[in-house]
Amino acid sequence: MTHxxxxxAIRSLLPGIAGGVLERERERALPRAQVKALTLAGLGRLRIPRExxxxxxxxxxxxxxxxxxxEADSNLPQIFRGHIAFVEHLLAAPPSEHRQAWIDRIVGGDLVGNAWSETGGVALGTNATRATRAADGGWSVTGKKFYTTGSIFADWIDATVDADGTAATAxxxxxQPGVRVDDDWDGFGQPVTGTGTAEFTDASVDEADLGAFADRFRYQTAVYQLVLLTVLAGIASATRRDAADAVAARTRTYSHGNATRxxxxxxxxxxxxxxxxxxxTARALVNEVARAVQLAADTARDPDGAAHRDAVVAAEFASARAQVVLSQSVPAAATRLFDTLGASAISASRSLDRHWRNARAVASHNPWLFKARQLGDLTVNGTVPDFVWSIGVAAPAG
Known part of the structure; x- marks a missing residue:
């Protein structure tokens, strides 16, 4: 099979995926069949080298x-977001038996979900989810995560944990019996991403499958954000499509309008x-960010080299600039759709409001206003921030 x-093969699935999106969103029905079809078609292994x-x-x-x-279903790329980032982590890692074993699993169709965000009053920058040594020489994980997008569909969960006081991923x-993933996401947008709670109770992890968080690939934030940017760009394209189709089909007009049609x-x-x-603009920005991420990927085998460090910074700031623009412009465009039609556009049966709801939900990740501040600090002061984001309860100043 060629590229x-x-x-x-994946594009051939898109008409069928688009055909059922309204029903899935209205009923909050998880797209299990669609995720499986895309996985079988090879979406999860697209970045893996041909050799x-x-x-x-x-x-x-x-x-x-x-x-x-x-554009067909904005929920689906977000479902694969954690998997795509984990695959990139493998590609950036040096060759090893462990890396090859995971590449073989991905090629075989295994899907990886995401579980990084803690629930409750955990201290900022820490993990309440703990990994402890198990009697068999591996690790045992106990804790609870939220925003676990993709995990309810997945064979594996890539989770952040505290391992003997060290930030790690498992x-x-x-x-296995010690893992439970609930579809309790109640967001008004991106409703069928399965972005719910994952709970671990003495869940077993092999020794080789727990690693230091510091060893993650360095352009990961740009990769995670790029996937969300593709979602926003797809929503913008779907908004354009639905607005144009509705206007072209409309026969009624207003007495104070400017034309008979x-x-x-x-x-x-x-x-x-x-x-x-x-x-x-959204597609153009996605293209530019993807080019920057590709340069970071191309230089990743020398992670301490100047070329890679510069590429990582360029990719992170490219994704931040695009996020600042698209987080505002795409929800605004989804709202402008209603200016082209009459009150019939707000019919729940047409679900045209889903474009705004979904765009607004995606734009809420890693709030763009903080990214804009960082861009301003870079522009004025040349400041390069820490690119790893976290959320929690901060200690009082002083």
């Missing part, structure tokens, strides 16, 4: 495909044009 064959059994796609190609998938198999009303056409410009 084109692999991408074509290892994958497709060897570059980031620009992968990002464009994720935008198309998000790869936890989901099929809405499709010829210059004010409506201007609004459609503004939505179109947002969708175009």
């Amino acid at each position: 084109a064959d692999a991408v074509s 290892d059994g994958g497709e060897g796609l570059g980031w620009v190609e992968l990002a464009e495909l994720l935008v198309e998938l998000a 790869l936890i198999r989901t099929g 809405t499709q010829h009303d210059p004010q409506v056409l201007q609004t459609i044009g503004e939505i179109d410009a947002t969708a175009f």
Whole structure:
């Protein structure tokens, strides 16, 4: 199978995926069949090199495909977000038996979820989820995580833990008795991403599958954010599509409008044009961020080299700039859709509000206003911040 064959196999699924998205979102029905079909088609192994059994796609190609998938169903790229980042961690790591074993699992169809965020009053920058030594020489994990996007569909969960006072990551198999993942996500947007609670009770982890968090690949925040940017770009494209289709089909017009058919009303056409410009800009920004991430990936084998350090900084700030722009412009475009139509557009049966709800939910990750402040600090003072984000209860000043 060539790159084109692999991408074509996934693209062939998109019409069917798009056809059921309204029903899935209205009923909050998890897209289990769609995730399975995409996994079987090879979405999870697209970045794995061909010599290892994958497709060897570059980031620009992968990002464009994720935008198309998000246009069909914005929930799906976000479901694969943790998996995509874990695969990138493997690709950036030096060769080893452990790395190869995980590449073989990914090529074989295993899916990896994500569980990094703690619940409750955990101190900022720490993990209440603990990994302790087990009698068999491995590790035992106990704790609770939220925002575990993708984990309810996954064979493994990539979780952050505290291991004897050290920040670490553990790869936890989901099929064991000590793992429970609930679909208790109640967000008004991205409703079927399975972004719920994962609870671990003495869950078993192999010795080789627990590693220091400091050893994670250094451009991971840019990768996580790039996937969300592809979701926003896909939502912008879907908004443009639905707005244009609805205007073209509309036969009623207003007495105070500018034409006998809405499709010829210059004010409506201007609004459609503004939505179109947002969708175009979103794709262009995704492309630029993907190019920056690709450079970070290309230099990752020398993680301490100047070329990689510079590429990581460039990728992180590229993703931040795009996030600042798209977190505002895409929800705004999704709102402008309603300016092109009448009150019938707010019918729940049409679910046109889902574009704003989903865009607003995605834009809430790692709030853009803090990224904008960091960009300002870079521009004025040349400050490069820590790119790893966390959330929790901060200690009082002083």
